[in-house]
Amino acid sequence: MSAEKMNLCDLPYAELERFAVETLGFKKFRAGQIWQWIWAKNVSGFDAMTDLSQTDRAKLEEHAVIRWPSIADVRVSSDGTTKFLLELADGELVETVLIPSDAPKRPNDITVRMTQCVSTQVGCAMACSFCSTGKLGFKRNMTMGEILGQIQVARRYVNDTQPERPIIRNLVYMGMGEPLLNLGNVMDSLRTLQHPKGLAFSPRRITVSTCGIEKGMREFGDSGLAFLAVSLHAPNQALREQLMPRAAHWHLDDLIAALEDYPLKTRERITLEYLVIAGLNDQPEHVKQLARICVRLKAKLNLIPYNPTPDTPYKAPTPEELLRFEKALWAKDITAIVRKSKGQDIEAACGQLRAAHEAAE
Ligand code: SAH
Numbered sequence: 528m529s530a531e532k533m534n535l536c537d538l539p540y541a542e543l544e545r546f547a548v549e550t551l552g553f554k555k556f557r558a559g560q561i562w563q564w565i566w567a568k569n570v571s572g573f574d575a576m577t578d579l580s581q582t583d584r585a586k587l588e589e590h591a592v593i594r595w596p597s598i599a600d601v602r603v604s605s606d607g608t609t610k611f612l613l614e615l616a617d618g619e620l621v622e623t624v625l626i627p628s629d630a631p632k633r634p635n636d637i638t639v640r641m642t643q644c645v646s647t648q649v650g651c652a653m654a655c656s657f658c659s660t661g662k663l664g665f666k667r668n669m670t671m672g673e674i675l676g677q678i679q680v681a682r683r684y685v686n687d688t689q690p691e692r693p694i695i696r697n698l699v700y701m702g703m704g705e706p707l708l709n710l711g712n713v714m715d716s717l718r719t720l721q722h723p724k725g726l727a728f729s730p731r732r733i734t735v736s737t738c739g740i741e742k743g744m745r746e747f748g749d750s751g752l753a754f755l756a757v758s759l760h761a762p763n764q765a766l767r768e769q770l771m772p773r774a775a776h777w778h779l780d781d782l783i784a785a786l787e788d789y790p791l792k793t794r795e796r797i798t799l800e801y802l803v804i805a806g807l808n809d810q811p812e813h814v815k816q817l818a819r820i821c822v823r824l825k826a827k828l829n830l831i832p833y834n835p836t837p838d839t840p841y842k843a844p845t846p847e848e849l850l851r852f853e854k855a856l857w858a859k860d861i862t863a864i865v866r867k868s869k870g871q872d873i874e875a876a877c878g879q880l881r882a883a884h885e886a887a888e
Contacts, residue, residue, distance in 0.1 A: 534594045534616075535565060536672030536679075539715045540722060551586050559724060565593060566725030569679050595676040596621070598684070613680060615673055619666060621646040621703055623677040625685070628696065639693035641685070645677045647713055648704025653738055655760075655771045657802060659836045660703040668709040674716040677702075678726070698728065700735040700753070707740040707747060717752040730754075736800065738774040739782045748790045756798040756829070757786065761808055762816035770808070786824050799826045801863075804833045805842040809852045818859035828856065828863040 533546060544558040551557075560578055564570045573579075573587040599620060600612035607627040612620055628640040651658070652665035678695065685693050698720070700706045706713045713735065720728040733753035737744065748755065761767035761779075768775040786797055799821065803809050821828050830853060833843045844852070849865060856863040 533591045534672055535561065535591050536593060536595065536676060537670045539671065539719060546591075550590055551583075553583065553586075557583070561587075562722070563724050566675075566679075566719065566722065567727075569682055571595065571683075594672070595680055596673060598680060601684070609681075609685075611677070611681060611684070613677060615649070615669070619649045621649055621669065621673070621677070623681060623702055625681055625693075625695070627693070637691065639689075639691050640696040641693045642697040642699060643678060643681055643695050644699045644701045645674060646702030646704050647674055647700055647706045647709050651704050652708065653705050653771065653773045655738065655758075655774065657760075657770060657804065657833060657836070657839055657841055662838070663703075668712060669704070671712045671715040671719065674712060675719060678720075696732060698733045699756075700733070701756070705738060705740065706735050707737045707743040710743045710747065714747070714750060714752060717750075721752070734798065738771055739777055740774075741777045741781070741785065744785060744789070751790075751792065754795065754798065755789065756800055757782075758802075759799045759817075759820070760802045762813050762820060766808060766813075770802075770804075783820060783823065786826075797824055797826045798829055799824070800829050800831060802831050802833050803844050803849055803852060805844040805848055807841065809844060809848060811855065814852065814855040814859065818856060818861050821856075821861045828861055830863050830865045832865070832867075 533550070535543060535546075538546060540558070540562060543562055544555055547553040547558040547561065548555055557579065561576065564576045568575070570576065571593055573584045573591075573593070576584060576587075579587070594616060596613035596615050598611055599614040602610045604610070609625040611623050611625075613623060614620055623646060624644040625641045626644065628642055646669065648668050649666035650663040651660045653661055654664075655661045678698070682695060685695075700713065717730070717733065717735075720726050720733065721730060730751060730753050734756050735747065735753045736756040736758060738758045744755075758771075758774075759767075761770050764775065764779040767779050789797060791797070801808075801817065817828070820826070830849070832849055833841055835841070835843050853863050853865055
């Protein structure tokens with residue numbers, strides 16, 4: 528039996544270079560060509576690598592593979608949100624969502640821009656009580672190739688199926704899993720995304736969302752590889768323990784203190800995400816507590832109306848309740864922006880499609 532072939536999608540640039548030189552006996556610069564085929568041109572096989580000789584391509588076939596996740600299910604919402612259920616090599620399922628951005632900035636601009644939301648783990652260990660992924664428990668970390676495979680698969684899908692060929696413009700690490708608990712692969716994926724010979728993503732177009740993990744947050748901040756968003760969801764420790772029992776092991780006061788110290792570039796702000804659950808975290812006392820935190824951190828606040836999931840006691844706010852909460856925050860000079868839930872008809876909230884898929888089996 529020959530040794531397992533190397534999936535080149537899992538190798539950061541330096542490792543691909545080493546593999547090309549040491550295992551394949553190639554000149555170093557060949558790694559740059561292979562890298563461009565994989566990341567910029569998004570090919571799925573070595574045949575396409577026409578600037579390599581037949582002999583080199585045969586050598587690649589022998590020792591390596593280019594393995595992306597496969598599409599197990601696609602659902603398109605009436606608002607254009609497209610959700611993919613992807614199958615990984617070991618049969619595990621993860622979700623990724625493409626969300627159309629709002630109106631174009633210039634008239635006559637017909638380019639459709641999308642924001643893609645990617646997963647970082649199969650399942651999640653954090654067990655937040657409102658979240659479908661939390662209910663699955665933790666299965667395993669995703670590799671760098673699996674994290675970025677979500678983007679390559681989606682890029683190919685929109686190029687093949689949509690005449691206007693939308694551009695995936697922004698990325699949010701807000702799918703299944705807790706990115707800071709898979710920090711090595713997440714940081715490798717960010718470096719690969721930003722490599723000038725590959726996808727050449729600007730760090731200003733990428734946001735990583737965390738529930739707040741002490742170990743890793745500072746390292747992530749110092750790397751400057753992406754913006755940080757923090758899922759707050761509760762403005763006091765007691766409520767946070769109820770909604771996010773594991774995340775709340777790091778006391779809210781300590782999380783806020785760490786965010787006060789978090790390294791930010793000029794004009795950069797931390798984003799706080801706040802799931803609005805009717806009657807639970809949207810009362811006048813919560814407005815006061817939340818406003819205090821936002822002022823202290825000079826944070827931007829995104830309000831996300833709770834998207835109901837089965838088997839939870841929580842209720843979505845009515846539009847009136849949401850507006851009342853938003854206005855109460857504005858009255859305290861807080862810039863709160865409501866992030867409308869898109870793709871509600873296709874179960875687009877974190878972990879919902881996979882949960883629906885499993886329920887149907
Ligand atoms: N673990 C990271 C990233 C994954 S969750 C984090 O906690 O930030 C990404 C976002 O989806 C979080 O803000 C989470 O609160 C939100 N989310 C999860 N379940 C939801 C639901 N039922 N309705 C609306 N948003 C939900």
